[in-house]
Amino acid sequence: MGYPHPSHPDETPVISKYFGDAGARSLVGWQERGGYESLRTALATDPVEVQNVVKDSGLRGRGGAGFPTGVKWSFMKPDGKTHYLCVNADESEPGTFKDREIMRWTPHQLVEGTAIAAHAIYAETAYIYIRGEYTEPIARVTEAIREAYGAGILGANAMGSGKRVDVHVHKGAGAYICGEETALMNSLEGRRGNPRIKPPFPAVAGLFAQPTTINNVETVCAATHVLKHGADWYKSLSSPSNPRSTGTKLFSVCGNVARPGNYEVGMGFAMKDFLWDLCGGPPAGRRFKAIIPGGSSVPILTPEEAEAAVMDYEGIQAAGSLLGSGGVICFDDTQCMVRQIARLCRFYAHESCAQCTQCREGTAWTVKILERIRDGEGTMKDLDTLLEIADNMTGKTICVLSDSCATPVVSGLKKFRHEFEAKIQKNRSSVMIPSFSTAAA
């Protein structure tokens, strides 16, 4: 639902059904709402069967990459080795704040999903890695785990199944890069959060060099609903025209928009209806200038491109961007795109782990040049230099943080080049003065 706003009738609240309902936070409250039935079913089912149901549902990873969840789980074989599950709750992609609300309002949903995923990959131990800034989510999830152990849901004999499921919270300490799965594992091991070169892939040698699966918070929560209602039900929630994107997706909406919040819609939802009907359009008297549809790392769209898109993995890709983590960042016509793209790149420069030269140097120089243009001291040659640096930063590093910094530069220069040129040639910002703009239709 559109928390903190009332749910819109066009939403399909599954994961977000109890956002804002404080009664859903406790174990008793969660069980009253049907909680832990899925886990009971899962624990009585062979892991391969659990994997197959999730494969059939078409559920894909909600952290950004969109890898089929059931397929990822099926990489984990009963080989006698110690397996680990890491749940990625390091949500730090600018524009994304869905996992925060899942953990604040329905911590038992996450504990249940975590235990199901652990069972599905033959793991007895799961770590939920939560970013350090999420103090309330950490407290809520920690309390839910305590309650679950107390009730015998977790522990040596989880729900009387004879199977051991241990779930622990691990608190991060402030580093965007730890949301990258191999950096997360390094961080959990007590190291600097530097991404690892793949292969070996986590399913072969991950956390503590053991076979490991890393899943996003929303993914494991979605899995609980898949197991409860079945793969066909899950597929029925999304547009039948695209069987490759199934179920519902939580979209976090922020920036210059009338009703920011978290909205859950079936995959394939029309983005124009989403932006205007659900989110209320831009603030009164303004127009949208740009939309980033999937968290700060995906290409910037013009409002026309965004409004023509359907919200699923393929639909947003067809519009020239990516679904990513579902963080929708809105910019209105009072924003100077040069300034905001420079600010976004400063984020990546700050968060670079610095082990790859292209990223360490590329993010830093990108910011220096963009801020020079922003301050009216740029040259036209700077625009070529920016694109050259962006090319050197794309597809050439251990992880994609570097690519993510290049993305707004390339898409920004393609779609808002006139703003950069105006800054360079006249030191003018191409922004609308709000009091003179007319309400958009």
Added chain:
Amino acid sequence: MSLHAIAPHGHDAHEAYVPVFTGARRAELDELLTRYPTRMAALLPALWMLQEDRGWVSPDGIEEVAQVLELTPAYIRGVVTFYTMYHQHPVGKHFVQVCTTTPCNVCGAEDVVTAFLKETKCGELGVTSPDGRFTIVEVECLGACGFATPVMINAALVECVSVDSVKDLVAGLD
């Protein structure tokens, strides 16, 4: 700059170091160690405990953590400096982090920073106020973008802070 040189009033870095990992804290750490197959994995949690008890991650504290977890101080310093949330020097009683990343930036977060600097008399980012009560920093994305501008004050997150609400917010802190 030496770490000691910027210790504000009330944080004399030359005071005798009192170990953190004794009694209940030691028991807490020992319980944590049962959750992981390596001692190193307890490093981030141990540093959190140190910071909670002492207010910052001091060189003496790093020495203690190194002994307890059988790591070297140099290794730990490398980890500490990687993460932004560990204070490498003492900070004000109220450590204020204002998110200014793009989604909040377009909603006016930089004006919120300016208001905090003025209201707390810190004047400058990262500098503790003369009375030792406040340190203001800009922080990258706090993951609460729909509630611009989110501000963390120690372990509490305040949603939807605006220029107009800063004065009351600061006045409400002891």
